Amino acid sequence: MKRGTxxxxxxxxxxxxxxxxxxxxxxxxxxLTSRPPADDSAEAGFARDMMVHHAQAVxxxxxxxxxxxxxxxxxxxxxxxxTQQAQIGQMQGWLAVWRLPMTGAEPAMAWMGxxxxxxxxxxxxxxxxxxxxxxxxxxxxxxFLQLMIPHxxxxxxxxEAVLDETDRPEVRRLAEGIIASQKAEIEVxxxxxxxxxxxxxxxxxxxxxxxx
Numbered sequence: 001m002k003r004g005t006x007x008x009x010x011x012x013x014x015x016x017x018x019x020x021x022x023x024x025x026x027x028x029x030x031x032l033t034s035r036p037p038a039d040d041s042a043e044a045g046f047a048r049d050m051m052v053h054h055a056q057a058v059x060x061x062x063x064x065x066x067x068x069x070x071x072x073x074x075x076x077x078x079x080x081x082x083t084q085q086a087q088i089g090q091m092q093g094w095l096a097v098w099r100l101p102m103t104g105a106e107p108a109m110a111w112m113g114x115x116x117x118x119x120x121x122x123x124x125x126x127x128x129x130x131x132x133x134x135x136x137x138x139x140x141x142x143x144f145l146q147l148m149i150p151h152x153x154x155x156x157x158x159x160e161a162v163l164d165e166t167d168r169p170e171v172r173r174l175a176e177g178i179i180a181s182q183k184a185e186i187e188v189x190x191x192x193x194x195x196x197x198x199x200x201x202x203x204x205x206x207x208x209x210x211x212x
Contacts, residue, residue: 036098042165044100045111046158046175047091049120052108053155054084056123057148060132064144067137073144076188080148083181090174112161122154145193152182
């Protein structure tokens, strides 16, 4: 008897078909999971909207950092600014890799089923930003907290919404990170506001941005 095994000529085409069929299925699965999101996808909408939302938080934090506020407030403002600038960079990177424009044709929050042509929930008005800029250090501390608490609160449902829509690991990691960090900062800011004898939300803050 001959050593080893040989494949009969009639079996070879069948085995090749099985091997190439399995390879094709694997390649297709990899393509479907790595294919960039579409322009109207939840991932693209989330990135674009959260970049805008984050940019205002960075703006408010930088206004506070320019004032002689308490060391704890300086630390909070620095954390908000650096964290959210880094997250904006990640989302800009996604859109670049996905070959999508930084802004979309759809209204904000359309990917969530709540299109809005006005300010997104939680966002401050231009007048509120200007008042923060002109405020004394003590007033600015309170006003910053009153503006940033609802701002953070509104970002959480946006991150939760994309978790319901995406299976992309990089999007899930960032959304989960936003939810965790902003919830933690909300608790810190509530405590800091209570220490200053102020209410969590002031003026029009509780109704800010709800223009659908």
